[in-house]
Amino acid sequence: MQIIHAKQVLTPNGWQSDLEVSIDEGGRIASVGPQVKTPTHRVALLLPAPLNLHSHAFQRAMAGLTEARGPDPRDSFWSWRRLMYKFLDQLTPDHVEAIAALVFMEMLEAGYGAVAEFHYLHHDVGGIPFANLSEMSERIVAAAMTSGIGLTLLPVHYQFGGCDLRPLNGGQQRFGNDPDRFLRLHEGALAAAAAGPDDFNAGMAPHSLRAVEPAGLSAVLSQATSGPIHMHLAEQVAEVDEVLAHLHARPAEWLLGNHAVDDRWCLIHCTQMTDAETTALAATGAVAGLCPLTESNLGDGIFNGTTYLGQGGTIGFGSDSNVHISLFEELKTLEYSQRLRDLSRAALATQTCSTGRVLFEAAAKGGSQAGGRKSGRIEAGAWADLVGIDDDNQWLCNRQGDAALDSLIFGGGGQACIRDVWSAGRHVVKQGRHFRRDAIIKTFKATMHQLETNI
Template sequence: MQKIIAKQALTQNGWERDVEIGIKDGRIAHIRPAPIGAAATVDLALPAPLNLHSHAFQRAMSGLTEARGPDPKDSFWTWRRLMYKFLDQLTPDQIEAIAAQVFLEMLEAGYAGVAEFHYLHHDVGGVPYANLAELSERIVAAATQAGIGLTLLPVLYQFGGLDMRPLAGGQRRFGNDPEQFSQMHEGARSAVASGLQDFNIGVAPHSLRAVDKAGLDRAIALASDGPVHMHLAEQVAEVDEVQAALNARPTEWLLDHYSVDPRWCLIHCTQMTGQETRALAASGAVAGLCPITEANLGDGIFNGTDYLGHGGVVGFGSDSNVQITLFEELKTLEYSQRLRDKSRAALATSDRSTGRVLFDAANTGGAQAGGRGSGVLATGKMADILGLDLDNEWGANRVGDMALDTLIFGGNGQRCITDVWSAGRHMVKQGRHVRRDRITKAFTAVMADLEQNI
C-alpha cells in the first residue's frame, strides 16, 4: 500500500490537518490522522481534477495561428481553416507522440484524467484505415504511456453544416456515417478495454452543425449509460445557422428534443440567453468550460455567475491545448466574469472563497463528465491526488481556502506542484513526469518534421 502524509488535505469532510492517505488498487483505502512524528510527503494534498475536453493533436498548432490573415476580421473560422490545412500532414505515429506529450503536460499541470474528444479518425483525404479504430488505439496507447486516466470520446461527424453539405479538405479525416461510426466505436471500446483498468469510454456527437437527428440518436444509443459530450452554442455564427435551419437556438433545440441529464456534458455554451442558462443548469448536465481556448478563439464569455447561481454544474478542459495549466484555466473563468460585470470575487459564496468554488467545481464537474469515480478525497474513490509544496515564496505556507486562492490567483501555482497520482499511479514526482525524457524526445522529433511543411 502506498501512503501519503499531508500537512493539510482537502477531503470530503473539508480541510484536515496532518493526515495519512492510503492507496491500494488505484483507490483511496483510508484517510486517517498521520502517525505522530511522521515525515510529510506533501504540504498540501488535493483531489486532482479530470480535464473534461481535449483535442490532443491541436497541441502541435500552439503558436502557429496568432498572425493576422488576409481578412482584417480574423475569427474562429479563420483558425479553423488553418487547422484543416494542418491536418493534411499528421500520421498515426505523429498523433500518438503528440497525444503522449499532451497527456504528460496535463499531469504536470495537476490533472489526473482526461476526456479526449477524439474526432481525428481517418487517413489524409478521409480514407479509412484498414483498422477503423486505428487512431483510437493510438490515443489509448498515448494515455497508457503517460499514465493518465482516460475517458475516450469517439466523435460522430457527418456533415460540414446544417445544409448537410459533404465534408471537404481536412474535415474528411473526421467523417463517418452512423453505420461506420458504430463499427469504429466498437473497435475503440475494445481498445479502451485493453488499456489501463480505470479507462472509460463514452460518445461525442460533434455538434448540431455536424450531425443530423438520426445520427445523434444513434450516437446516444452507443453510449449506453456512459458520458455523452457535444459542442453547443460556442459561436454567434453557429447559433445563427442552427436557428435558421431548426427554428430554435442550439441550447433551446437540444433541451426541447432530448432528455438532457447528468451524463451529458455540453462544451462551451458561451452563447446562451438567460433563460437557456437557467434551463441547462436545471438539467444537471455539466457545462464543459475551456476559458483559455474560448478567450484565444474569441468565443465569448460563459454566463458563470448565473449558471452557478442556479445550481449548475461546470467543469474545465484545455480544448485546443494552446496552454495547459489548471490554475490559469480556473482564473480565466473568474476574471471573465469580473471584466463583464465590473465586479470582484464574482463566483465566491458566503462560505467558500473564489478559489475554493472554482476548484470544487473542477473536481465535481470533471468526475461527472468523465464518468470517473474521482473528484474528492474519500475512502473508495479513485486515487487521483495532487500534491503541492507551499513552503516557498509562491505558496507562502498558506492554509485552507486561502491556499487555493493563492495557487489560482497568485500566478505561480504551477510551480508549487510536486506530485500527481492518477488512479494511484505516481506519474509526477518533484514536479516532473517520470517518463518526460522519452515522451518529449519523440514529440520534439515530430515537431521538427512538421515545421518543415508548415
C-alpha cells in the same frame, strides 16, 4: 500500499490537518484518517486532481502557429479552423501518438489526474479509413498509457460540414462517418479503452448540431446506453445563427427540447446562451464543460458562470485546443471573465467559500462527473487522482485552507508549487517532473520537426 502524510487535505467535509491517505494496489484510495503508519510520501497540501474534461490532443502541435492576422480583417474562429484543417493533412498515426503523449504529460504536470479526450481524428488523409478502423483510438490509448494519465475516450461522430448537410471537404474528411460506420468505430474505441488499465473508460461524443443532423444524432444516441455523452454547444455566434436558420431554434433550446439531457451529458463551451437557456441547462444536472483559455484565444465569448452556478449548475474545465495547458490559469480566466463583464470582484465566491475554493471544487466535481470517473474526492473507494503541493515558497508562504487555494490560482506561481501527481495511484509526477518527461519531449520534438518542415 502507498501511504501519504499531508499537513492539509481538502476533503469532502472541508479542510482537515495532519491526515494519512493510503492507496491500495488497485489504484484507489483505501483509507483517509489520522497519521498512524509510516509514510511512503509526505506532502504539504493534498488536493484531488481534477479530470480535464475536454481535449483535442493533436491541436497542441499548432500552439503558436495561428496568432498572425490573415488577409481577412474579420479574422475569427473560422479562419483559425481553416488553418487547422490544412495542418491536419500532415498527421500520421505515429505523429498523433507522439503529440498526445506530450499533451497528457503536460496535463499531469499541470495537476490534472485524468482526461476526457474528445477524439475526432479518425481516418487517413482524404477520409480513407485505416485498415483498422479504430487505429487512431488505439493510438490515443497508447499515449495515455505512456504518460500514465487516466483516460475517458470519447470517439466523435462527425458527418456534415454544416446544418445544410454539405459534404465534408479538405481536412474535415478525416473526421467523417455515417452513423453505421461511426457505431462500428465506437465499438472499436470501447474495446481499445477496455484493453487499458482498469480506470480507463469510454463514452460517445456527437460533435455538434452543425456536424450531425437530427436523425443521425438520434441514431447514435440510441446506442449510447452507458458512459458519458459530450457535445459542443453554442460556442460561436455564427453557429447559433446557422442552427437557428435550419432547425428553427437556438442550439441549447433545440437540444433541451428534443433530447433527455441529464447528468450523463457534458455540453462544451455554452458561451452563446441566453439567461433562460442557462437556467434551463443548469436544471438538467448536465456539466457545462468550460475551456476559458481556448475560448479566450478563439474569441468565443463569455460563459454566464454567475447565473449557471447561482442556479445550482455543475461546471468543469478542459484545455480544448491545448494552446496553453494550465489548470490554475483555466480557473482564473473564468473568474476574470465574470469580473470584466460585470465590473465586479470575487464573482463566483460564496459567503462560506473563497473564489479559489469554489473554482477548484467545481473543477474536481464536474470533471469526475463528465468523465464518468469516480474521482475528484479524497475519500475511500475513489480513484487516487491526487496532487501534492509545496507550500513553503514565495507563492504560498505556508498559507492555510482557502487562502492557499486562492494563492495557487491567482498568485501566478501555482504550477511551480506542484510536486507530486498520482493518477489512479500511479505516481507519475515527482518533484514537479513527469517520470518520462525527457523521452516524451524528445519524441515530440522529432515529430514537430517533421511536421513544420511540411507545413
